[in-house]
Each structure stands twice: as structure tokens, then as C-alpha cells.
Amino acid sequence: MKYLWLGLILTSSLFAQTYELKKGEANFEIKVMLKKVDTKSTGVKGKINCNKTCEYLLAIPIMTFTTEDSNRDLNMFTAIEADKFKVATASGTFPKKIMAAAEGKIEALIDFHGVKKIYPVTLKNKGSKASLKLDLDAHGIVRPSLFGFKMDRILPVEFSLDWQQTN
Amino acid sequence: MKFIFSLFLLISINAHAQIQLNDLGIKPEQITGTSSSLLNPAKSKERSWKLKNHEMWGLATFGLMTATMFTGGGAMDSNTHMYLGVATAASYFTTAYLALSAPKPMGVVDKGRIKWHKGLAWVHLPLMLLVPYLGYKYKKDEEDGVKHSSIVKNHSAFAGVLYGSFALSTALMVIEF
Numbered sequence: 001m002k003y004l005w006l007g008l009i010l011t012s013s014l015f016a017q018t019y020e021l022k023k024g025e026a027n028f029e030i031k032v033m034l035k036k037v038d039t040k041s042t043g044v045k046g047k048i049n050c051n052k053t054c055e056y057l058l059a060i061p062i063m064t065f066t067t068e069d070s071n072r073d074l075n076m077f078t079a080i081e082a083d084k085f086k087v088a089t090a091s092g093t094f095p096k097k098i099m100a101a102a103e104g105k106i107e108a109l110i111d112f113h114g115v116k117k118i119y120p121v122t123l124k125n126k127g128s129k130a131s132l133k134l135d136l137d138a139h140g141i142v143r144p145s146l147f148g149f150k151m152d153r154i155l156p157v158e159f160s161l162d163w164q165q166t167n
Numbered sequence: 168m169k170f171i172f173s174l175f176l177l178i179s180i181n182a183h184a185q186i187q188l189n190d191l192g193i194k195p196e197q198i199t200g201t202s203s204s205l206l207n208p209a210k211s212k213e214r215s216w217k218l219k220n221h222e223m224w225g226l227a228t229f230g231l232m233t234a235t236m237f238t239g240g241g242a243m244d245s246n247t248h249m250y251l252g253v254a255t256a257a258s259y260f261t262t263a264y265l266a267l268s269a270p271k272p273m274g275v276v277d278k279g280r281i282k283w284h285k286g287l288a289w290v291h292l293p294l295m296l297l298v299p300y301l302g303y304k305y306k307k308d309e310e311d312g313v314k315h316s317s318i319v320k321n322h323s324a325f326a327g328v329l330y331g332s333f334a335l336s337t338a339l340m341v342i343e344f
Binding site for chain 2 (some may be wrong): 045046047049055056057059061067068069070071072074075078083087089091
């Protein structure tokens with residue numbers, strides 16, 4: 001019996017795979033009226049645990065986003081209440097075969113501004129590129145405006161993810 | 168044997184455990200900590216209100232300054248240029264007060280266009296004090312029939328530099344909000 005347990009655990013451990021994010025980047029473009037502003041975070045952290053299926057968690061400390069303009073960054077942090085909601089996360093599960101596929105579609109539970117919502121996510125290049133369209137209104141963000149024109153409600157977010165297998 | 172059994176059990180549990188934020192190296196204080204480099208909600212609201220108004224007063228000042236520049240030619244025939252100059256100065260200092268008194272979080276280093284926007288204030292703020300005084304002296308000298316000093320004669324040149332630096336400062340923020 002002891003050997004049976006041992007065998008089961010050993011087998012389970014051998015098939016488990018863990019991936020950690022070596023380098024992660026998130027980008028989005030703010031659009032107001034005719035203006036476009038690129039916003040970037042290089043502080044993306046993440047981990048994937050794979051067994052039969054894979055479970056993942058991505059996290060971005062909000063204050064790591066920057067538009068290369070300190071005044072605009074402060075306005076952005078005020079709008080998204082970065083002092084209160086410090087980390088945005090994406091989590092979920094997906095079939096293991098996705099890790100080897102060129103393209104794929106998965107779902108992500110996004111926790112942003114204290115509101116959780118499920119979004120479809122498009123994956124490319126074996127999970128090294130991911131994109132989703134964030135609905136700012138759904139997360140209770142009071143969208144900033146420029147001369148009375150509010151910024152777009154839908155915010156496309158692109159991720160560049162460099163995964164490294166750790167076991 | 169027990170040791171090996173425990174070791175595999177530990178590895179197995181780790182492999183199946185739900186991933187937590189601390190597994191990613193994110194500490195609890197980074198998620199819900201009380202200390203923040205941002206402002207508290209009341210200060211944040213005050214900052215937002217003051218900067219929005221700074222923006223509007225800045226545009227109004229630019230409009231008034233433009234009108235003052237256009238009426239400079241007829242300054243000796245009517246008081247329109249003088250009144251517009253006074254209104255420009257009042258609007259300018261209201262704009263400046265709103266920016267200077269807006270709370271700013273500690274440790275924020277200015278970068279990008281805001282750095283130039285603020286830097287240009289070192290040019291237009293002294294000129295905003297000097298130019299109206301030179302305008303007053305110019306008009307008074309004309310009325311008294313006194314010869315203008317060299318600095319008073321350059322009232323319009325200083326006004327031109329003031330207008331240019333203020334226009335550039337405004338454009339930096341309007342174009343790259």
C-alpha cells in the first residue's frame with residue numbers, strides 16, 4: 001500500500017510542470033478624441049502550474065504602468081485608484097496542449113479595480129503573446145476626459161510573456 | 168524511506184496548490200498596504216479639481232494674452248490694451264496659484280512634457296511681473312512727455328517673449344495631455 005501511494009505521488013510529481021515568467025510586459029493605448037497615448041508596464045509577474053490542465057496567475061502592480069509623463073501617470077493612478085487597488089490579476093485554467101499550440105483562446109478572470117470579470121483571451125506563439133479587451137465601465141472606472149470627450153470604454157491590452165520552465 | 172515519502176508528498180502538494188500572489192514575489196503590503204506614494208482620497212480630489220481648473224484658467228489666460236497682444240498697437244489711443252493686460256495678469260496668477268497649491272505626492276519625479284511645462288514658468292513668471300510694470304511705465308512716460316528708458320522701450324519685446332513662452336507651455340499640455 002505504501003508503495004502504491006509512493007508510486008502515485010511520484011508519477012503525479014513527474015508529470016507536473018511549472019512555468020515562471022522570466023520577463024513580462026503589458027501594453028495598452030489610451031485613446032481620447034484624436035489622441036493616442038502608449039502605456040506600458042514591465043512589472044508583470046506570472047506562474048503556470050500544469051498537470052492534466054494548466055492553472056495560471058498573472059499579476060501586475062498597478063504603479064508599474066507608465067506613459068513616460070509623470071503628470072499623466074498621476075492622473076491615471078488617480079482615475080484607477082491605484083492607492084486602493086494596487087494589483088491587477090488575471091487567472092484561470094486552460095488545457096495543457098495550449099502551451100504547445102501556435103494560437104489559442106482561453107478565458108481569464110480579471111481582477112481589476114476591485115471588480116472581477118471573465119474575458120476571452122487570445123494567445124499566440126505558444127503563450128508568449130496574449131491580448132484581451134478590457135471594459136473600463138464594467139470595472140467601475142470613471143473614464144478621464146479631455147475637453148469633455150471621455151476616453152474609449154474598451155481598452156485593448158497586449159501582453160508579451162517570456163515563460164521559462166522551472167521543473 | 169519516510170523522508171523520501173514526505174519529500175515527494177511536499178513536491179506533489181506544491182505542484183497542485185493554487186497559485187497565490189506571494190508565489191509571484193508580491194508581498195501582502197504591496198496588495199493592501201496602508202502606506203502609499205499616492206495621495207489620500209481627499210487630497211487626490213483636491214489635486215484633480217485644482218489641476219482641471221488650472222487647465223481652464225490657463226486656456227482663458229492664453230486667450231486674454233492673445234487679445235492683449237493684438238491691441239498693443241492702439242495702446243495710446245484707448246485703455247483696452249491696459250484693461251486686457253490687467254485681466255491677463257489676474258487670470259495668469261489665478262492659474263499659477265491653482266498649479267502651485269495642488270497637492271503632489273511625495274517622491275514623484277517630473278518627467279516628460281510636464282518637466283518642460285514647469286521649466287517654462289521660470290521664463291514667463293518673471294516676465295509676467297515685469298511686462299505689466301513696463302507697460303504702465305511706458306504709458307506714464309508718454310503722458311508725462313518723459314523720454315523712455317531703454318528697458319521701458321523694450322516693453323513689446325519682453326511681451327513677445329512672454330507670449331511665446333506661455334504659448335509653448337500651453338501647447339505642451341494641450342497637445343500632449
